[in-house]
Each structure stands twice: as C-alpha cells, then as structure tokens.
Amino acid sequence: MFSVRRSIFAWSVSVLVKKMKRHLRLMVQVCFTALTNGYAAGFAKGTIYKGSTKMYCVPGLNCYSCPGALGSCPIGSFQAVVTSRDHIFSFYVVGFLLLFGAILGRFVCGWLCPFGLVQDLLHKIPFSKKWKKLPGDRVLRWLKYVVLMGFVVILPLVVVDIVGQGQPWFCKYICPSGTLFGGIPLIVSNPLLRSALSWLFAWKMLILVALVLLSVVVYRPFCRYLCPLGAVYSVFNPIALYRYRVNEAACTQCKTCQTACPMDIPVYQTPNSAECIRCGKCKAACPHQAIVSTLEKSKTPCQEKCGGMSLKK
C-alpha cells in the first residue's frame, strides 16, 4: 500500500515538473513583468512611481510612464539623455545594453520583455490561418534597424528646438508599449489626462491596434519588424555568452527545428540568427537533442563516442 502511494506521488511530481518545464518561459515572463511593474497603487491612483529605482534601466521594452513601472526603459532613457542639453551620447544606457547584450543577446526579448509577453499571449488566440511570416519578411526585418537609427538616434539628436532640446521620436510616434502600459491605464484612471487627448493618441492607438491584430496572426510582429531594442540585442546574438550550438554529428537536417521555431529560423543552419529570441522551442523539438545552449552539455551519444563534437557556433 505504501509503495503504491509512493509511486503515485512520484508520478504526480514528475508530471508537475514536466508541466512546469513546459511553461517555464511563460512563468519567467509573468514574474519578471510583475516584478518590474509592481507599483500597484499607480494603477489605482492614475499616477506613476517616483522612487529612486526609476534611475535604473530594465532590460526589456518597459515604458517608465507605465503606472506600475519601477525602472526605466533603455530606449526611452537613451532618448531622454541625448535630448537633454547636457549630453549627446549616453554612456550609461549604451553600457547597460552592452552588458545585457553581451551576456544574454535576444534572450531578453524571449524571456524578459513585457511587450513580448503580450504578443506571446495574443498569438495563443485561435485563428483560422496563422502565418509564419509577413509577405516581404526579408526586407521588413531591416525596418527595426531603420527605426533604431532614425527614430532613436538620429532624429532626437538632429531635430532640436530653439534651446537645443530634441524629442523622443520613437516614444512619441511609434512605441506601442507606451500606449498599452502607460497611455491606456493613465487615461482610464486620470480624468485630467483624458482631457488632453489629441490626434497623437489616435495615431498611437492605430499602431497599437494594428500590432495587436497582427500578433494574433503572425508571431511577434513588433519584435520582428519594428523593435529598436530587439535590433540592438540582435547584433549580440552570435557573440553573446548565451548562445545555441548545433551538434553537426547528431543533426540530420530534418528541419524539425525550423518547423517548431515560431520565428521560422533554420536553426540547424543558423543557430545564432539575429531573429532568434531564445524561446527554446527548437531545442525541445529536436528529435536528436542536437541543439544545445552554451550553458548545457550535449546529451547525444556522439560526445561519449568521439569525445567531442563538431559544433556550429
């Protein structure tokens, strides 16, 4: 009787562990978003947090005007520094991005970005035909670099007013994260801000609604085509400490990884593609466990037989 109970307990624990493993990324995304947006009073009062943690950046696209935000968005912070009269370059924000980029690359997009979480959840909504990518995907992917250079770096630095102050062009004209996490909750809870609505809010709502609808059909359209933070981290993907490796001896090029990849990356060819957000679906899907991260050791027999692997890094 005792052994039956013990085996039932062991079975339930293993099922729970398996379930937790499957939802690990979602749990990390939710916990990190809650942790960095934990000022609940802001949502109730229609205000934002004003404590000292606001001087620190968070790794994901997280608007500092979100009522719950405890930290600052690196893209917003960069524009805040370069549009001030005292600086034309932000060592602080660039250094922060170098740090996170060099350690994690686009792992940040897949695991730590609140707007990425929103897009992930939207894509879970059932729809008759899901698209792997938009038409013109190859060209559209370059748009995020144009947004980064144009709206985050050049325009805020070049277009200045009479006292030499620029504008946060990306935050003002594009950022859907600011509209969703900052604009909507503040306008709902603060009547004073409601009276200040203008065409700009309508424009930003249009971008947000378009991206929300698109996210149901295509996986993470904002991350793929528009996000300047994703553009920054994508540069680090091939050289970051956290990378993927393909064990060429175990890989049969069956393309299961590409089929499983929501970003449609041929992982067996380019495990460190600039588009990879390190969701780990390719690793889980690979029937030969040929894809490993730099934190893991390959479990394939080749390692034992050959004493090493031929790895695509």
Next chain:
Amino acid sequence: MNESQKKWIPIFLIVLGICFVVIGVWQQETADVFRKAVNICMECIGLG
C-alpha cells in the same frame, strides 16, 4: 577568427559595458533618466 578568440569578445564587451555605465553615472546621466522617468512622459503615452 577561432573559437578561443571568439570567447573573449563577450568578455571584452562586458568590461566595456561596465566602464560605460561607470562613466555614465559619473557624468550624472542617471539624473537625466531619473528626471524623465519620475514625471509622466506625455509624448510616451501619446498625449503630445
């Protein structure tokens, strides 16, 4: 570039990143970030 050389790139970037953050803090860029972040950014939320 061989693998051992490639291993040093992120290390170099991490050290560079730390140096940049220290320079930024020394130049009081955090004050600019803080000043912007503790006031509702009208542009960011779409109010102009």
